[in-house]
Amino acid sequence: MDIKQYMEQVGKQARAASRLIAAASTDAKNTALNAMAAKIRERQAELLAANERDLAQARADGLEPAMVDRLTLTAKGVESMAQGLEQIASLPDPVGEITNVKRRPSGIQVGHMRVPLGVIGIIYEARPNVTADAAGLCLKSGNAAILRGGKEALNCNQAIAACVRAGLAAAGLPETAVQVIETTDRAAVGELITMPQYVDVIVPRGGKGLIERISKDARVPVIKHLDGNCHVYIDDDADEAKILPIVENSKTQRYGTCNTAEGLLIARSVAKKFLPAIGKLLAGKGVEMRGCAESLAILREAGIDNAKLVAATEQDWFEEYLAPIIAVKVVDGLDAAIDHINTYSSQHTDSIVSENYTKSMRFLREVDSASVMVNASTRFADGFEYGLGAEIGISTDKIHARGPVGLEGLTSQKWIVFGNGEVRK
Amino acid sequence: MDIKQYMEQVGKQARAASRLIAAASTDAKNTALNAMAAKIRERQAELLAANERDLAQARADGLEPAMVDRLTLTAKGVESMAQGLEQIASLPDPVGEITNVKRRPSGIQVGHMRVPLGVIGIIYEARPNVTADAAGLCLKSGNAAILRGGKEALNCNQAIAACVRAGLAAAGLPETAVQVIETTDRAAVGELITMPQYVDVIVPRGGKGLIERISKDARVPVIKHLDGNCHVYIDDDADEAKILPIVENSKTQRYGTCNTAEGLLIARSVAKKFLPAIGKLLAGKGVEMRGCAESLAILREAGIDNAKLVAATEQDWFEEYLAPIIAVKVVDGLDAAIDHINTYSSQHTDSIVSENYTKSMRFLREVDSASVMVNASTRFADGFEYGLGAEIGISTDKIHARGPVGLEGLTSQKWIVFGNGEVRK
Numbered sequence: 003m004d005i006k007q008y009m010e011q012v013g014k015q016a017r018a019a020s021r022l023i024a025a026a027s028t029d030a031k032n033t034a035l036n037a038m039a040a041k042i043r044e045r046q047a048e049l050l051a052a053n054e055r056d057l058a059q060a061r062a063d064g065l066e067p068a069m070v071d072r073l074t075l076t077a078k079g080v081e082s083m084a085q086g087l088e089q090i091a092s093l094p095d096p097v098g099e100i101t102n103v104k105r106r107p108s109g110i111q112v113g114h115m116r117v118p119l120g121v122i123g124i125i126y127e128a129r130p131n132v133t134a135d136a137a138g139l140c141l142k143s144g145n146a147a148i149l150r151g152g153k154e155a156l157n158c159n160q161a162i163a164a165c166v167r168a169g170l171a172a173a174g175l176p177e178t179a180v181q182v183i184e185t186t187d188r189a190a191v192g193e194l195i196t197m198p199q200y201v202d203v204i205v206p207r208g209g210k211g212l213i214e215r216i217s218k219d220a221r222v223p224v225i226k227h228l229d230g231n232c233h234v235y236i237d238d239d240a241d242e243a244k245i246l247p248i249v250e251n252s253k254t255q256r257y258g259t260c261n262t263a264e265g266l267l268i269a270r271s272v273a274k275k276f277l278p279a280i281g282k283l284l285a286g287k288g289v290e291m292r293g294c295a296e297s298l299a300i301l302r303e304a305g306i307d308n309a310k311l312v313a314a315t316e317q318d319w320f321e322e323y324l325a326p327i328i329a330v331k332v333v334d335g336l337d338a339a340i341d342h343i344n345t346y347s348s349q350h351t352d353s354i355v356s357e358n359y360t361k362s363m364r365f366l367r368e369v370d371s372a373s374v375m376v377n378a379s380t381r382f383a384d385g386f387e388y389g390l391g392a393e394i395g396i397s398t399d400k401i402h403a404r405g406p407v408g409l410e411g412l413t414s415q416k417w418i419v420f421g422n423g424e425v426r427k
Numbered sequence: 428m429d430i431k432q433y434m435e436q437v438g439k440q441a442r443a444a445s446r447l448i449a450a451a452s453t454d455a456k457n458t459a460l461n462a463m464a465a466k467i468r469e470r471q472a473e474l475l476a477a478n479e480r481d482l483a484q485a486r487a488d489g490l491e492p493a494m495v496d497r498l499t500l501t502a503k504g505v506e507s508m509a510q511g512l513e514q515i516a517s518l519p520d521p522v523g524e525i526t527n528v529k530r531r532p533s534g535i536q537v538g539h540m541r542v543p544l545g546v547i548g549i550i551y552e553a554r555p556n557v558t559a560d561a562a563g564l565c566l567k568s569g570n571a572a573i574l575r576g577g578k579e580a581l582n583c584n585q586a587i588a589a590c591v592r593a594g595l596a597a598a599g600l601p602e603t604a605v606q607v608i609e610t611t612d613r614a615a616v617g618e619l620i621t622m623p624q625y626v627d628v629i630v631p632r633g634g635k636g637l638i639e640r641i642s643k644d645a646r647v648p649v650i651k652h653l654d655g656n657c658h659v660y661i662d663d664d665a666d667e668a669k670i671l672p673i674v675e676n677s678k679t680q681r682y683g684t685c686n687t688a689e690g691l692l693i694a695r696s697v698a699k700k701f702l703p704a705i706g707k708l709l710a711g712k713g714v715e716m717r718g719c720a721e722s723l724a725i726l727r728e729a730g731i732d733n734a735k736l737v738a739a740t741e742q743d744w745f746e747e748y749l750a751p752i753i754a755v756k757v758v759d760g761l762d763a764a765i766d767h768i769n770t771y772s773s774q775h776t777d778s779i780v781s782e783n784y785t786k787s788m789r790f791l792r793e794v795d796s797a798s799v800m801v802n803a804s805t806r807f808a809d810g811f812e813y814g815l816g817a818e819i820g821i822s823t824d825k826i827h828a829r830g831p832v833g834l835e836g837l838t839s840q841k842w843i844v845f846g847n848g849e850v851r852k
Contacts, residue, residue: 021769025793098792104814110803112813115791119825202825223648223826244848251850344446353844366540366843367523368450378535378846387851388537388842389529400544400627401648402827405842417813417830418791419778421803423669425676426812 003185009193012148013200015178016121020146023179024118028095030173035091035138038169039084042134045165046080052161053130060154072128073154083134083162086392087169090138093391096409097144100418109424114415118144120202122412123194124394125150125216127208130158136205137166137180139394143412146179148201150194153186160184195220205407207395225403225411227396229322230260231348232380235339235365236268236276237356244355244377249280251379252353254287258324260396261351261373261383265319265329267339273297273332278304284328285310292318293330300332319346336361340368347371350398351383351405372398372405428610434618437573438625440603441546445571448604449543453520455598460516460563463594464509467559470590471505477586478555485579497553498579508559508587511817512594515563518816521834522569525843534849539840543569545627547837548619549819550575550641552633555583561630562591562605564819568837571604573626575619578611585609620645630832632820650828650836652821654747655685656773657805660692660764660790661701662781669780669802674705676804677778679712683749685821686776686798686808690744690754692764698722698757703729709753710735717743718755725757744771761786765793772796775823776808776830797823797830 023031042049053075060070096116103113122145124136133151140147151159163182170177183190195204195216204224206216217224234252236245252263268277273296281301284291292314293301301311318329319342333339343352353375354365362376373383383405385393390408397403403411448456467474478500485495521541528538547570549561558574565572576584588607595602608615620629620641629649631641642649659677661670677688693702698721706726709716717739718726726736743754744767758764768777778800779790787801798808808830810818815833822828828836 021793021795024795025789106812106814108807108812110800110807110812112807115799117792117795120795218646221643223824225826241848247848247850255851353846364450367542368446370446370449370542370545371841373842373844374540375535375844376846377848378844379850381851382533382535382537382844382846382849383842384851387531387533387535389531399648400839401650402839404839414825414827414829416796417798417808419798419800419803419807421778421801421807423666423672423802424807425672425804426680426806426809 003187005185005187005189006193008185009190009197012181012183013197016146016148016181017200019176019178020118020120022176023141023146024097024144026144026175030175031095031141032091034141034169034173034175035087037172038134038138038166039087041165041168042080042084042087042162045161046077049080049158049161050075050077052157055157056155065154069128069154073130075130075158079131083131086131086135087138090142090392093142093409095142096413103420108426109422111420113418115418116410116413117416118413121146121148121200123148123150123201123204123222125191125194125204125206125208125212127152127212128154130155130162132207133159133162133182134166136394139392139409139412141179143409145412148181148183148194150183150191156186191216192219195222198222205395223402225395225397225407226399227260228398229348230262230350231265231320231322231346232261232263232351233265233267233343233347233353234263234380235343235352235354236266236272237354237358237361238269238271238335239358239361240272240276240355241357241377242276245276246279246283248353248355248377248379250283251381253284253289253328254326255379255381257326259381261380262324263328263380264321264323265331265346267331267333267342268297269335269339270332271335274300277301278306281306287326289326289328291328291330294332296332297330322348336364340365343369343371348398350396351375351380353378353380372396428612430610430612430614431618433610434615434622437606437608438622441571441573441606442625444601444604445543445545447601448566448571449522449569451569451600455600456520456566457516459566459594459598459600460512462597463559463563463591464512466590466593467505467509467512467587470586471502474505474583474586475500475502477582480582481580490579494553494579498555500555500583504556508556511560512563515567515817518567518834520567521838528845533851534847536845538843540843541835541838542841543838546571546573546625548573548575548626548629548647550616550619550629550631550633550637552577552637553579555580555587557632558584558587558607559591561819564817564834564837566604568834570837573606573608573619575608575616581611616641617644620647623647630820648827650820650822650832651824652685653823654773655687655775656690656745656747656771657686657688657776658690658692658768658772658778659688659805660768660777660779661694661697662779662783662786663694663696663760664783664786665697665701665780666782666802667701670701671704671708673778673780673802673804675708676806678709678714678753679751680806682751684806686805687749688753688805689746689748690756690771692756692758692767693722694760694764695757696760699725702726703731706731712751714751714753716753716755719757721757722755747773761789765790768794768796773823775821776800776805778803778805797821
């Protein structure tokens with residue numbers, strides 16, 4: 003197979019299909035989404051068999067158990083893919099929304115219309131459910147999609163793709179609106195991210211390594227999610243009753259998610275008062291604390307298990323542990339906390355615990371992260387929790403979309419002008 | 428001078444200043460803008476003398492007259508720079524705007540806050556007024572700026588930069604919030620566009636060559652404006668009274684602007700009726716028509732000066748002439764017009780002349796351009812005409828900002844969460 007030629011063909015077909023999908027009615031898109039869900043349910047046995055072939059190969063290749071785990075599709079997983087598509091069908095259609103129309107002195111009326119981006123390339127790793135999920139989100143937002151899944155999931159992805167195509171056909175929409183790359187050749191990714199004539203944006207979903215590689219080589223805009231080094235700052239004026247629940251939930255509800263807190267900052271004036279209880283809670287949950295000298299002294303004094311206390315290095319302030327470890331630092335107060343966060347955080351999600359109005363508002367305004375919170379767990383930074391209904395990913399970029407990206411993040415706004423024969427003076 | 432080290436220093440200073448500028452009050456920013464304007468007026472003689480040194484060098488180097496023209500700063504130009512800054516001071520501050528706050532079932536309230544992008548790099552060519560203009564727009568939108576002007580304008584740019592710094596100092600803001608690169612070494616541009624750690628977005632202002640070069644090499648997002656191949660489509664249901672004014676204004680008001688029409692499409696059913704008058708008007712203004720066979724036959728039949736009629740090649744449909752030339756094509760109707768535009772236009776600005784509601788709405792929705800118009804001249808695609816108050820450029824990108832980019836285009840929205848101790852279930 004000539005990869006360049008194959009990808010050129012895929013790109014051309016996607017561009018042509020994108021025009022039809024952009025103009026498709028909400029009804030046609032929803033019909034397709036519901037038909038995809040029905041097909042997925044109907045072909046459950048087929049999908050599981052395809053997945054079993056992938057798993058056999060993965061085991062033969064000696065893949066890590068965690069990877070095999072991510073690759074595994076169960077009957078429950080199939081049902082949840084189908085439900086996911088039905089849920090996307092139930093969301094409002096973002097395309098065509100007209101806002102902010104104003105009459106100008108020239109007589110024209112100018113406003114915005116929300117429109118699809120065009121063709122979206124999604125590059126992901128093992129999880130086969132992404133195939134259905136990404137196809138659904140791209141379709142509902144009026145975009146054509148080119149999906150490139152992990153080579154480990156090829157059989158299952160192709161089986162899901164067949165259901166997606168059947169759904170599109172059932173609604174009279176072009177099957178090329180969602181194309182799943184049929185080769186596992188890595189060169190296909192290289193082509194996909196360097197075809198601005200056919201692809202409008204790339205959304206990589208996977209580990210930091212994948213995303214950095216793609217961002218480096220892409221000639222197409224990338225909506226990317228790098229690390230999640232999130233912080234909780236306990237202010238001088240924190241409400242004692244809110245501290246432990248927020249720290250516990252932010253750090254220990256799940257260790258492997260990007261919105262988990264990796265850093266705890268506490269104002270000096272309240273460090274001696276609150277840090278012992280926090281330390282006890284975290285140590286009790288098996289969380290290691292990498293602290294500054296001041297915080298370690300307080301924690302040791304409070305009798306926290308020394309095995310859980312480690313002196314932090316400069317690198318710890320940058321770290322996304324994704325593990326039962328948290329960096330702890332005593333800071334002078336709000337300004338120092340904001341400084342620390344703006345220096346070391348990954349601009350993902352940071353939260354202040356405070357009852358002080360002015361300091362809370364300053365934290366919201368001055369912390370330069372995608373999600374900034376007052377008195378809430380960092381774990382809320384999520385498309386479903388924010389009410390987006392679905393999420394294609396979380397962006398740590400500053401342009402276009404920040405934070406959880408839903409259907410709107412897959413659209414942009416063009417200008418529309420309603421005139422009555424006006425000309426410019 | 429070690430360029431890498433110098434740019435690293437500039438970048439670090441910009442990043443540090445960006446935090447202070449992001450948190451600056453509207454009053455401080457406006458005070459700085461008005462003080463810059465006052466300094467520019469006060470130092471008029473100095474600015475003109477610096478410009479004279481640049482012009483002498485340009486003439487000695489044998490620069491093209493058009494280039495020398497763009498480089499020239501007059502007393503009127505100085506006054507208009509000052510007024511531009513005062514106008515930016517009078518615009519509403521986009522930073523801190525909170526919108527769309529909704530309560531979620533978990534109890535948290537989630538919304539958006541508009542925030543600066545951070546550090547903006549502006550790369551431009553000869554015109555020295557861009558220095559003041561870009562500095563003002565970046566400051567008002569809460570961003571730090573790194574400006575890199577054309578080497579021909581170095582003396583004048585540095586003199587303007589001194590006024591900008593004086594204005595910042597007068598308002599107690601850091602002078603490093605606006606830095607004008609002091610070297611003409613091209614390597615400085617290479618550094619500027621590959622420092623994502625210090626620069627959040629690049630806005631190139633200049634010819635297509637400059638912009639293509641920058642986009643190709645940038646490791647930082649680029650808000651770019653490529654060509655303006657704009658169209659007017661005369662529909663079967665066009666109002667005769669609106670046709671000539673819109674065609675005349677779109678094509679002939681100014682030939683060198685990006686929102687000038689370069690293509691005219693006309694529905695077959697009305698081509699014989701309307702094309703002769705259009706041809707007469709255009710030929711009378713000295714505009715050459717590069718037509719399809721059908722349009723040429725009609726125009727010849729109507730006795731239009733044959734010297735103004737040329738057979739169009741495929742390349743003509745892509746062309747941005749920036750000259751008294753227009754491509755003319757007879758099309759079947761709306762679908763063919765939309766097809767032609769989505770195939771050949773540069774997705775800048777396209778306009779339909781029609782009284783038909785359904786066709787007008789379809790044109791608005793289906794033409795995939797930054798500005799889409801009904802019964803209005805393409806020349807309206809402009810930040811001032813759209814009511815933005817000021818314009819940093821016009822984007823032909825699809826993500827982040829499309830079309831005229833004003834203060835809002837230099838900001839993004841982060842998520843904010845107002846909680847009351849909520850944790851995720």
